[in-house]
Amino acid sequence: MSRIRARWWLLLLLVLVGGCRCGDDPNVGGASASFRPQVEVVDFGRVLEGTQVRRSLTLVATGRAGVTVDAVTDAPFFVVVSQIVVGGSGTGTVDILFSAGSTPVEGELVLTAGRTTAKVKLTGVGVRPLACIPQSECHDSRFDLDSGLCIESPQADGASCIPSSRCQENGRCQAGVCVGQPRTCNDDNPCTVDSCSPTQGCVTANVACPVPSNPCKVGVCNRNSGCQEVDVADFSPCGAVSCKSARVCFSGTCRSVTPPDGFVCAPATPCQGEGTCSAGECMRPDAGDLESVFSAELGGMPVAEDGGPVLLVDDGTVYASVCGEDAGCWLAAYTESGLLRYESPYEDGGARTLLAASDAGVVVLAPEALEAYAPRGVGELRWRTSLAFADAALDGGTPEVVPGTTGAGRVALTKEGDVLTYVTWSDDAGTEPLRSRLVLLSADAGVPLAMGPEEVGGGVARLAVDDARGAYLYTPWDGRLAFTDWAPPEVSTDGGTLMASGAAIEDGGIASMSLDPLDASVPGGASSLALASGRLLVGSQVFVDTDGGVLTALDWDAGTRTLSPLAEPVLMSPGGTTGHAFAFACDHTDGTPCTGAELRTVLRSFSSDDGQFLSEVDVLPSSVLPGAFHEAALLEQNTVGVLADAELPNGQRQAWLEWIAFGNKLNQCSLPGRVEVAGAVFAGDLLHVALRRDGVWWLESYPLGGRTESRGWPQRNGSPAGTRRAVP
Numbered sequence: 001m002s003r004i005r006a007r008w009w010l011l012l013l014l015v016l017v018g019g020c021r022c023g024d025d026p027n028v029g030g031a032s033a034s035f036r037p038q039v040e041v042v043d044f045g046r047v048l049e050g051t052q053v054r055r056s057l058t059l060v061a062t063g064r065a066g067v068t069v070d071a072v073t074d075a076p077f078f079v080v081v082s083q084i085v086v087g088g089s090g091t092g093t094v095d096i097l098f099s100a101g102s103t104p105v106e107g108e109l110v111l112t113a114g115r116t117t118a119k120v121k122l123t124g125v126g127v128r129p130l131a132c133i134p135q136s137e138c139h140d141s142r143f144d145l146d147s148g149l150c151i152e153s154p155q156a157d158g159a160s161c162i163p164s165s166r167c168q169e170n171g172r173c174q175a176g177v178c179v180g181q182p183r184t185c186n187d188d189n190p191c192t193v194d195s196c197s198p199t200q201g202c203v204t205a206n207v208a209c210p211v212p213s214n215p216c217k218v219g220v221c222n223r224n225s226g227c228q229e230v231d232v233a234d235f236s237p238c239g240a241v242s243c244k245s246a247r248v249c250f251s252g253t254c255r256s257v258t259p260p261d262g263f264v265c266a267p268a269t270p271c272q273g274e275g276t277c278s279a280g281e282c283m284r285p286d287a288g289d290l291e292s293v294f295s296a297e298l299g300g301m302p303v304a305e306d307g308g309p310v311l312l313v314d315d316g317t318v319y320a321s322v323c324g325e326d327a328g329c330w331l332a333a334y335t336e337s338g339l340l341r342y343e344s345p346y347e348d349g350g351a352r353t354l355l356a357a358s359d360a361g362v363v364v365l366a367p368e369a370l371e372a373y374a375p376r377g378v379g380e381l382r383w384r385t386s387l388a389f390a391d392a393a394l395d396g397g398t399p400e401v402v403p404g405t406t407g408a409g410r411v412a413l414t415k416e417g418d419v420l421t422y423v424t425w426s427d428d429a430g431t432e433p434l435r436s437r438l439v440l441l442s443a444d445a446g447v448p449l450a451m452g453p454e455e456v457g458g459g460v461a462r463l464a465v466d467d468a469r470g471a472y473l474y475t476p477w478d479g480r481l482a483f484t485d486w487a488p489p490e491v492s493t494d495g496g497t498l499m500a501s502g503a504a505i506e507d508g509g510i511a512s513m514s515l516d517p518l519d520a521s522v523p524g525g526a527s528s529l530a531l532a533s534g535r536l537l538v539g540s541q542v543f544v545d546t547d548g549g550v551l552t553a554l555d556w557d558a559g560t561r562t563l564s565p566l567a568e569p570v571l572m573s574p575g576g577t578t579g580h581a582f583a584f585a586c587d588h589t590d591g592t593p594c595t596g597a598e599l600r601t602v603l604r605s606f607s608s609d610d611g612q613f614l615s616e617v618d619v620l621p622s623s624v625l626p627g628a629f630h631e632a633a634l635l636e637q638n639t640v641g642v643l644a645d646a647e648l649p650n651g652q653r654q655a656w657l658e659w660i661a662f663g664n665k666l667n668q669c670s671l672p673g674r675v676e677v678a679g680a681v682f683a684g685d686l687l688h689v690a691l692r693r694d695g696v697w698w699l700e701s702y703p704l705g706g707r708t709e710s711r712g713w714p715q716r717n718g719s720p721a722g723t724r725r726a727v728p
Contacts, residue, residue, distance in 0.1 A: 033065035035086050035113055037120050042109070044124035046145050047100035054080070057094040057120060059111070064088045069113045076100070077107040077122050086113075100126035137161055138173035164444075166201035191221035198416060198443070200359055208711045211533065211575025215239075215638070216249035237638075240615075240662045241265055243277035247662075269659065270703040271669035290657060290669045290702045293686060294338025298697040300324035302678045302690040305353040305365065307527075307568065308408035310679020310690050311699075314357035314721040317341060317375060318681075318688050320699060321352045321364060331362060331373050334699060336686060344379030346371075355408060357721040360417030360443035368403035370411070370421065372446060383446035389423050389439055390454075402427055409527060409568075412463040412471060413723040414486075417443035420471055424458030434458035438473065438515055440486060450486050450511040462529035464536070464713065465725035466546070472531060473515065474538055479523030481538060481548070484515045518548025526567035531726040532712030533576030535608050540565040540581050543608040552611040554581070556604075562586040562594075563602070569716035571634050574709060578614065579606045580640055582629060585618075597626040597647075603640060603660060615663025621656040621670075622646040630655075633682035633715035635706050638662065643680050643687065653677075657687060657702060671702065682708045683720035 038058040047053045059069055066088045071079045078097040086092035096109065107122040132141035132150035138161050139152045154176035155161070161171040161178035168180025185194045185202035193205045209219025209227035215238040217229040231252035238254035239247025246259045259265065265282035266275030270291070275284035300322040304310045312319045316336050323329040328349030333341040346352055352364040352371070361372035361382050372382045390402035404425035411421045419441040426434050438452035462474045470485030525539015536544045543552040556563050563583040571580040585602045586594035605614040619642050620627040627646035635641045638661055645655040652674040659666040676692040687702045708714060713726050 033067045034062040034116050035059050035067050035069055036062055037118050041121045044098040046125045046127050047098060048145060049100055049102045049126050049128045051100055053098050055096050059086050059092045061086045061088055061090050067113045069111050071111055073107055073109045076105060098124040102126050102128040137164055137178035138176050165198040167196035167198055189223060190226055191223050213577060216252045216254050240664055243280050243282050266666050269667045269669055270705045272667055287669060289672045293701040293703060295698050295700045296334055296338045298322050298699055301697050303351045305407055308353040309722045311681040311688050312354045312357045312722045313681055313683035315359060319354060319357055319362055320690060321354050323351050331379055333379055342379040344373055355411040356413045356723045358413050358417045363419055365407055385441055385446035387423050389437055390425050409462045412465045414465060415467045420463060422461045422463060438513060448510045450513040452513045452515045460527045462527055463724055464529045464531040466531060467725060474529045476525050476527050476539060479521045480517055481520050481522060482515045482517045484513055486513055520544040520548045520551050526565055528567045528570045530570045530572040530713050532572035532574055535576035537570050537572055537579045540570055543611060554606050554611045555613050560589045569632050572713050574711035577608055579608055601629040617660055617663050617665055619644050621668055630677050631680040631716060634709040636709055641682055641704060645677060682715055684708060
């Protein structure tokens, strides 16, 4: 009996001990302690790179007893406090940080209390913001995290701003447009010409005093008295010079003298010392080859349309349009010391022809379009404008897409850098009559600012810009010489009406541009037009006053020889008193034409007063070898610089730089080696040449021993930048 009772108590004790589970929970008396997270995923969403976002996770107690929870995670997620106390039947909070990078990430939060473990998924997207730069003035640009885009908003009226034109200052925002006050550039110096360029700001140039008719006088500017004529240095040539007789200046008067021994009969050149008279003969030391200032390999062949410039120079930069066999075509820019600034590939890889260059951009002719490339930096494309100006509406309407053509000589730059171009098109694959119009494009965007009337006819034409007045247009097919002027477009302070060429146009419109024929007509002339000091040399045929007045024919009579004037280059002296033109000369007296090898190239100089020729000289380097004339420019001291070559008996060619004055070839220097010349440009005191030597194309520069004339219209493409213009 007692044994049975003892076993019963032992069984009861075992049951009580087994039901206690005291090691599982610090609480006793039937109270449980555990937890659960309120959500299974914590999403931080899109977060800017480099910033932190905090999110909170709620933990819920699942029993009446409190519990301590450990929280652990890995970067880029972080727990603010790693131990959280969750009260019995209550809640606790885990704070988590997300430090955003630039990519989507996932992580895991591990929560532990005793034998209970819970895991929560963590997600976030790090977003690298765009560099938001306002695309227009008086606007702010911010990065929108949700869309991933830059969003612009106008600044408040009255906010300070920087006007897009450097000719304005103290800008203030008005209705999202930066409106500034006109900038004053006058330096109160009568010997400077002060102007403002929208891209450069105030620009100052020395006054170019009128060139005296007396070759022994020179115009100089005095701050107190303005332009005056003073004597040139004694013994300065004022006509032909030889050791038999020389025309030189004494006390401001041109006189003929018999030079004594030791008289300088030929100036020094970069390849030869000066010549002096001895026993009636001009004795000079032996000449050597020119030494280049620099030589740079182009990496391809320089290209241009017929008559277009192969090289351009502006503000110390030399530009070439180059094509490689497999690399497509590109715009290359070099410093005048030969350092490569950039090589900017053309988008379609096709060829382009250089037309003009300024600080506003390098303008090239593309297929059915004009393009402008930045002159600095990486030479990025600034704008591209289609030449489809057929039936273009002055009210800003969309023209019919009829592609036009333009080219060298039909594109010029205004002093503001705006592009003036004469465009020709045909409506039906060339079967309809040609039509043309004059168009003015903005320098910064290439958008039409003004248009001339649509005209019947078209083809090769020539533009020349007079910075003080406007522009002249010569159309050889009908002999017309016309004039146009324009006013720079203005925007009213309320951003509304455009003003151009004296006509008010509604928003988005294009101004009309008049084209007024002058009384002078020059039918059948060559495609050339030169301008200087109120005189025009038109079609290599006649001199005309810029008001269309006096018309004086050039004397091309060569007696028994036949002279065939070249279209270009034609050169005008800064004072407009002398014109220089080139021609092919054939010495046959029986009327039969000359072969190419028999033709000689001559330079003739003419007086603009009566058209009579003043001098003539053969410009080919050798009197017995055939050759080719490449380029010419006016140099200071009444000298013409010429680049020509000769074909040697072995078929190779050699090039020479020549100096010609008053009908005399003063000197010539050969370029090193046997070369093929593609094109050249005279600029400053250098001659830049694109040439091939031993199968490789090079850009080389050579010293001139003087400076290129910078006044008037001194060279083939009008100025070192290839723009046809005259500077007063």
